[in-house]
Amino acid sequence: MSADAHETLILPPPLRRVLPAARWERVNVGESGAGVWRSQRFVVKVQARDGLQFPSTLQQERERLRWLAGRVPVPRVVGYELEAGLEYLALTRVPGLDASHPDVLFHPERLVNLLARALRELHALPLRECPFNMSLPVALARARERVAAGVVDESDFDDERQGRTAVSVFNELARTRPAHEDLVVTHGDACLPNFIVNGEFIDGLIDVGRAGIADRHADLALTHRSLGRNLSPDSAEGFLDLYGREYVDPDRLAYYRLLDELF
Structure with missing residues (x-):
């Protein structure tokens, strides 16, 4: 059932x-x-x-x-x-609208600023206090289990990966694994519907079942992709500017978008 x-x-x-x-x-x-x-x-x-x-x-x-x-x-x-x-x-229930709602998207500059600020605040939480480990060893082991069980929805892959298999995606992840992780406390599924906007504030982070210690790019990659889809590439790039370009590695953005295909 x-x-x-x-x-x-x-x-x-x-x-x-x-x-x-x-x-x-x-x-x-x-x-x-x-x-x-x-x-x-x-x-x-x-x-x-x-x-x-x-x-x-x-x-x-x-x-x-x-x-x-x-x-x-x-x-x-x-x-x-x-x-x-x-x-x-x-x-x-958190009052407000999720960040993918048309009324929220109507104010792109405000939304981009709110998202950058919300993730900076989340990522600034002390690592030593967080009991949840979602770093690459954990995430890749979980991804391997899902691939082996055949539960990955290959039809839902991003356009550039349509036609590929979950096994090929996992093999690429294993082959191109970053040498180090920039660990912070992450949301784990930082797409627009998981931020609740109420006026001038983000009043709620929702769907946090995968929150925990991971590379900050695990969040940045999904928010960047979600903004590009719902608003524009310029808005997505503006989000990275406001978050802080000194923290952003384009290769790791691509890596964590790839990892998300298996979840």
Whole structure:
């Protein structure tokens, strides 16, 4: 049974006790792999407890949200349940619009500035305090497992890699692995839908199940690509300028875009 097995949200009894009765709306934005529903005040994510099919479990997201709380803006965890092979994660709903919304994209200069500032603040968190290791040894081992299990969606590869196999992508990753990593605390899936914009601020980082210590380019590559797709190449380059060109290695941007194909 998967999160898509039903279009209506059926909550486990423990979550029904802590969440008020509400009209739940299905959300179809994003590629987290989970089914997502929202009410006026809360969000519930549901997915099968399958560590290979999805890049991260909702239990991992819960752990990261609890650690990030008070450090950067994230939703508050309301509850977590595992029932009949499905994970349920209940969160507070962050007010605002995701950064891929047309109303947000209408102000490209403001958005680019907000994203650069949000990632600089996240990447400045003390490494010694972060308990989650998402560095290349971990990420590549995870990618190898997913390739071997045949769960990588090759049809979803970027245009320049259409027609390639997951095995060929992994082999390229192994062959071109960077000699060192510029480690920071990363979001892990820093695409536009995972930033919630409220007025002049980013009020929430969401879908943080892959957050942890990794090369800063793991975030920069995805935000840069997402801006290029949703706005323009000039906006994507402007984001790198505002973040700080002294931190940017074009080869590693390309490497982490390649790595993302397997997740």
